[in-house]
Amino acid sequence: MTTQGIPGFFRALMTALIPTDQHDTVVGDLDEEFLERRLPLLGLKKARAWYRSESISIVLSFTRDQLKHNTSPIPTRRARTEMTSLFNDLRFGFRALIKQPVSALMSVLILAVGIGLSTSMFTIMYGVFLRGLDFPGADRLTMVFETNLAEDIPEQRVPVHDFFDFRERQSTFQGMFAWHGGTFNISGTGENPQRYEAAFVTANTFDMLRVTPLMGRTFLPGEDLPGADPVAVIGYDVWNGHFNGADDIVGRVPRLNGRPVTIIGVMPEGFGFPGGQSIWVPMNTGPSTVARGERPLTVMGRLKDGISLEQSQFDIASIARTLETEFPETNEGVGVRFMSFSQNATPIDEFGSVFLVMMAAGLLVLMVACANVANILLSRAAMRTKEAAVRGAMGASRFRVVLPFFAEAIVLAALAAVLGTLMAYGAVGAFDAATRDFRPFFIEFVIDTPILLYALGIAAFTSVAAGAFPALQVARADVNLMLKDESRGTSSLRMGRVSKILVIGEVALSCLLLVGAGLMAKSMKSVGDIDFPFNADEIFTAQMIIPVETYDTEEKRSQFNEDLLSSLVAHPQIASAATTSGVPGLGGQRQRIRLDGETFDRERDIPTGRRVIVSPDFFRTLGVANTMGRDFAASDGRDQAPVAIIGTDFANRFFPGANPVGQRFHQGTEENGDWVTVVGVAPDMGMERLGRQFGDSSSYYVPSLQNDQTFLLIVATASAGDPLALAGAIRETVKVLDQDLPVFSEELLSEPLGQASFFFNIFGVFFVVFGVVTLTMAIVGLYGVLSFSVSSRTPELGIRIALGAASGEVLRLILRQGGSQIVAGLVLGLAAAVGVTRFLGTFLFDVNPHDPLVFGGVLLVVSAVGILAMLVPARRASRVDPMVALRAE
Amino acid sequence: MSALGELETLVLLAILRLGGRTYGVPIRAEIEKRTGRSVARGAIYTALARLEKKDYLKSSMGSPTPTRGGKSKKFYSLNDTGLAALRTSTRAIDEMKTGLDIVLFGRR
Numbered sequence: 001m002t003t004q005g006i007p008g009f010f011r012a013l014m015t016a017l018i019p020t021d022q023h024d025t026v027v028g029d030l031d032e033e034f035l036e037r038r039l040p041l042l043g044l045k046k047a048r049a050w051y052r053s054e055s056i057s058i059v060l061s062f063t064r065d066q067l068k069h070n071t072s073p074i075p076t077r078r079a080r081t082e083m084t085s086l087f088n089d090l091r092f093g094f095r096a097l098i099k100q101p102v103s104a105l106m107s108v109l110i111l112a113v114g115i116g117l118s119t120s121m122f123t124i125m126y127g128v129f130l131r132g133l134d135f136p137g138a139d140r141l142t143m144v145f146e147t148n149l150a151e152d153i154p155e156q157r158v159p160v161h162d163f164f165d166f167r168e169r170q171s172t173f174q175g176m177f178a179w180h181g182g183t184f185n186i187s188g189t190g191e192n193p194q195r196y197e198a199a200f201v202t203a204n205t206f207d208m209l210r211v212t213p214l215m216g217r218t219f220l221p222g223e224d225l226p227g228a229d230p231v232a233v234i235g236y237d238v239w240n241g242h243f244n245g246a247d248d249i250v251g252r253v254p255r256l257n258g259r260p261v262t263i264i265g266v267m268p269e270g271f272g273f274p275g276g277q278s279i280w281v282p283m284n285t286g287p288s289t290v291a292r293g294e295r296p297l298t299v300m301g302r303l304k305d306g307i308s309l310e311q312s313q314f315d316i317a318s319i320a321r322t323l324e325t326e327f328p329e330t331n332e333g334v335g336v337r338f339m340s341f342s343q344n345a346t347p348i349d350e351f352g353s354v355f356l357v358m359m360a361a362g363l364l365v366l367m368v369a370c371a372n373v374a375n376i377l378l379s380r381a382a383m384r385t386k387e388a389a390v391r392g393a394m395g396a397s398r399f400r401v402v403l404p405f406f407a408e409a410i411v412l413a414a415l416a417a418v419l420g421t422l423m424a425y426g427a428v429g430a431f432d433a434a435t436r437d438f439r440p441f442f443i444e445f446v447i448d449t450p451i452l453l454y455a456l457g458i459a460a461f462t463s464v465a466a467g468a469f470p471a472l473q474v475a476r477a478d479v480n481l482m483l484k485d486e487s488r489g490t491s492s493l494r495m496g497r498v499s500k501i502l503v504i505g506e507v508a509l510s511c512l513l514l515v516g517a518g519l520m521a522k523s524m525k526s527v528g529d530i531d532f533p534f535n536a537d538e539i540f541t542a543q544m545i546i547p548v549e550t551y552d553t554e555e556k557r558s559q560f561n562e563d564l565l566s567s568l569v570a571h572p573q574i575a576s577a578a579t580t581s582g583v584p585g586l587g588g589q590r591q592r593i594r595l596d597g598e599t600f601d602r603e604r605d606i607p608t609g610r611r612v613i614v615s616p617d618f619f620r621t622l623g624v625a626n627t628m629g630r631d632f633a634a635s636d637g638r639d640q641a642p643v644a645i646i647g648t649d650f651a652n653r654f655f656p657g658a659n660p661v662g663q664r665f666h667q668g669t670e671e672n673g674d675w676v677t678v679v680g681v682a683p684d685m686g687m688e689r690l691g692r693q694f695g696d697s698s699s700y701y702v703p704s705l706q707n708d709q710t711f712l713l714i715v716a717t718a719s720a721g722d723p724l725a726l727a728g729a730i731r732e733t734v735k736v737l738d739q740d741l742p743v744f745s746e747e748l749l750s751e752p753l754g755q756a757s758f759f760f761n762i763f764g765v766f767f768v769v770f771g772v773v774t775l776t777m778a779i780v781g782l783y784g785v786l787s788f789s790v791s792s793r794t795p796e797l798g799i800r801i802a803l804g805a806a807s808g809e810v811l812r813l814i815l816r817q818g819g820s821q822i823v824a825g826l827v828l829g830l831a832a833a834v835g836v837t838r839f840l841g842t843f844l845f846d847v848n849p850h851d852p853l854v855f856g857g858v859l860l861v862v863s864a865v866g867i868l869a870m871l872v873p874a875r876r877a878s879r880v881d882p883m884v885a886l887r888a889e
Numbered sequence: 890m891s892a893l894g895e896l897e898t899l900v901l902l903a904i905l906r907l908g909g910r911t912y913g914v915p916i917r918a919e920i921e922k923r924t925g926r927s928v929a930r931g932a933i934y935t936a937l938a939r940l941e942k943k944d945y946l947k948s949s950m951g952s953p954t955p956t957r958g959g960k961s962k963k964f965y966s967l968n969d970t971g972l973a974a975l976r977t978s979t980r981a982i983d984e985m986k987t988g989l990d991i992v993l994f995g996r997r
Contacts, residue, residue: 004960011958017936018934021938022934022938023948024960024963025912025913025960025961025962025963026913026934027910027951027956027958027960028957028958028960028961028962029913029914029930029962030930031956031957031958031960032914032956032957033914035956054930057929057930057931058931058934059931060931061929061930061931061932061934061935062931062934062935065935065938065939073918588898766964794956
């Protein structure tokens with residue numbers, strides 16, 4: 001029980017590799033230290049990482065020691081005879097490889113690259129989808145959502161009333177807990193106010209997750225009831241960042257969104273449940289404070305021991321059915337759906353295809369690698385057919401005949417697995433570092449036991465895949481023919497067709513990957529080339545939240561916005577300033593858009609546009625001129641008719657062929673909402689996030705005086721000098737207005753735009769690497785097969801030349817042989833690419849998945865490179881000296 | 890009697906400092922604390938194994954505890970040969986450095 005959390009694989013590794021009289025005590029010592037480290041300060045993740053690296057270093061010490069002192073590393077058991085012969089074969093295979101070090105080294109390298117790439121991809125997949133939460137007994141946690149199939153809602157959060165009913169009536173969970181998100185401005189601490197993401201949680205949340213605080217305590221039962229004293233648990237980053245790691249943090253009373261709250265505990269580093277939050281307060285909304293059907297919560301539960309997921313789902317679903325009859329108005333058609341945390345955090349349908357494509361690409365590279373090595377082994381096997389024939393003639397079983405050929409593949413795969421895993425360590429480390437800042441807190445990219453098992457698995461697969469072809473060829477060969485074959489003694493093995501098929505496959509796969517790489521590269525370029533109608537390097541942005549606790553009416557919030565604007569423009573350093581709810585790259589808020597006379601049966605059929613709330617000077621600050629109509633003015637006030645300025649894309653989509661100025665549309669889903677009149681048209685500015693297709697990019701702008709806002713983005717230009725210097729000016733201005741309000745995410749507008757393109761770049765780079773690696777492999781494969789073919793046909797070519805064939809004819813003969821393989825591979829690969837590239841959809845920014853330029857480019861590159869690979873062996877063939885060739889006969 | 894390596898000498902001294910009957914974890918901690926340099930765990934264990942093989946150490950097994958995942962501790966203490974070897978080895982060092990304090994440490 002106390003060994004919980006120890007990486008089992010590494011523990012077993014030590015037991016296996018350290019001499020018997022030592023391993024118990026060493027493992028025991030390490031376990032003991034692990035426990036000390038697992039306790040609060042370091043946390044489980046770090047303790048596990050420590051254990052892994054320590055155990056490897058200990059094993060290495062022992063191995064080195066044994067090599068030096070020349071004792072047997074592992075006390076060997078008495079081997080059974082078949083095993084001895086297998087080991088003999090492996091040893092023999094190893095020796096055979098060493099005799100031809102160049103081809104052996106090449107094979108190992110090729111396989112290692114294949115294993116390395118595919119292991120890296122698996123590590124990333126595993127981290128995103130499978131590892132899940134790293135809490136004790138996390139596999140007993142499940143999320144609970146509601147469904148409403150009648151209204152076609154497959155998954156929605158659980159309203160407060162339903163949650164409390166579930167919690168009271170259920171019998172299959174140890175406990176159910178729930179939360180909703182929010183943000184807090186911390187102030188009153190002597191530091192500048194700062195803003196953090198927060199979660200409002202039920203009091204049992206930490207207990208159910210089975211996490212303990214680094215300091216202080218978490219919530220007690222009852223602290224989430226209305227009227228309880230306000231308390232908060234803070235994250236490690238808040239403690240270190242805002243409070244400078246103060247020892248007396250527990251018991252301090254800072255202001256959160258203006259209200260004094262007592263800090264009762266600090267969570268360990270890395271804890272950010274549920275989505276990277278760093279402040280937790282009890283959620284004191286209960287059935288008494290909201291109406292039934294209101295205020296959706298995210299709900300989780302911890303299953304009782306011995307209760308299965310299905311039993312619990314049945315339990316909750318029956319309660320939902322009872323609620324349906326008790327409260328038909330709100331609960332009609334409401335069902336229940338369980339889901340794991342990681343499944344919910346990284347929905348398969350949004351990112352899944354992305355990672356599945358990457359994973360498939362990784363496996364494709366591995367298959368190309370296998371094909372290559374199979375070819376190399378095949379040509380080696382051809383040299384050894386006689387030996388196999390003799391073995392067969394002496395009565396060896398087919399298994400024993402084939403074994404040596406497999407042995408080579410096993411040795412190669414084992415060496416490649418080690419090297420490939422090392423490569424993956426590097427690649428995964430780099431990916432981990434590159435994504436650290438924006439990935440969910442529970443996702444971690446490390447190589448540990450499951451990853452190593454995967455590497456082991458694909459190494460086994462590799463040795464079978466690479467060894468099977470040569471072994472099958474040998475097994476099928478006719479012993480009599482081979483023994484009679486006096487001439488070359490080596491090459492009567494029919495390897496031609498298999499080799500050719502392998503090369504065709506390689507060419508096809510590299511075409512496929514190169515097309516993917518080409519599309520991704522083009523997409524990267526078009527993201528970089530987006531022409532914005534403003535200069536993102538000149539525009540400074542900062543964000544702030546207006547807390548509804550202190551600014552509790554729309555008037556107060558609107559007044560604050562106006563005060564802010566007038567003091568900003570009065571500042572000498574600021575040339576122009578505006579507030580907005582979104583900037584290019586960060587995205588606007590999706591709204592349903594209906595036109596006059598349009599009706600829809602279902603809400604989800606109503607088209608959407610992206611709404612951005614802006615103050616009057618927004619367009620002027622960005623330096624963007626309207627293409628039609630007018631700009632917002634001070635006259636578009638609270639009591640005036642609602643107006644909007646629409647983007648060109650919005651205009652083309654909703655008012656095609658008409659003059660949009662003066663037209664009306666309706667935003668939101670409520671029947672009786674206001675109609676908004678279009679007063680102007682602005683150029684498109686990329687207000688949508690770059691990650692989406694342009695299809696949903698119809699943005700429109702509404703004036704801040706007519707629309708309520710709790711989130712403000714300030715955009716400003718400097719009157720002179722560095723726009724980044726505005727950070728100070730804006731902070732000062734805000735502090736004068738309200739000293740509790742923090743300003744955050746201060747950056748140039750080019751920053752969010754750059755981050756939005758990061759997604760494309762990182763996956764683009766992956767694809768380009770994959771494509772180049774595969775192409776290299778295909779070239780090596782083609783060259784290898786043709787070289788072998790030329791050398792085994794030397795006598796034949798000699799006779800042809802002796803009989804009068806011109807060297808040009810011989811050259812063409814060989815080129816034709818290789819050329820047909822390249823053509824076949826190209827046709828297959830490009831055809832497959834046409835079918836497959838649509839799965840790249842999400843990655844592609846403004847690029848047609850069947851882009852003719854990319855397809856044409858791949859065709860050219862692969863043909864050109866293929867011809868180069870053929871030329872060397874073909875020229876060698878054309879220069880065969882008939883005398884030399886025939887003398888060898 | 891073969892000569893002691895530097896790490897072996899440190900390990901033997903650490904066992905003595907820790908009162909004669911001790912195991913891997915504190916031995917390493919003691920060396921790190923006193924010398925201020927970090928020593929790989931593996932090196933400690935291999936040194937202990939070598940010393941035991943050379944018959945400088947006697948060992949006994951403790952009872953298994955749950956904090957150690959059910960594994961026993963192995964306690965080591967010096968026997969007479971070990972003590973003699975340590976004496977020889979440290980005496981050699983002492984003899985060699987007599988009178989060199991001014992060179993080594995800049996003091997008399």
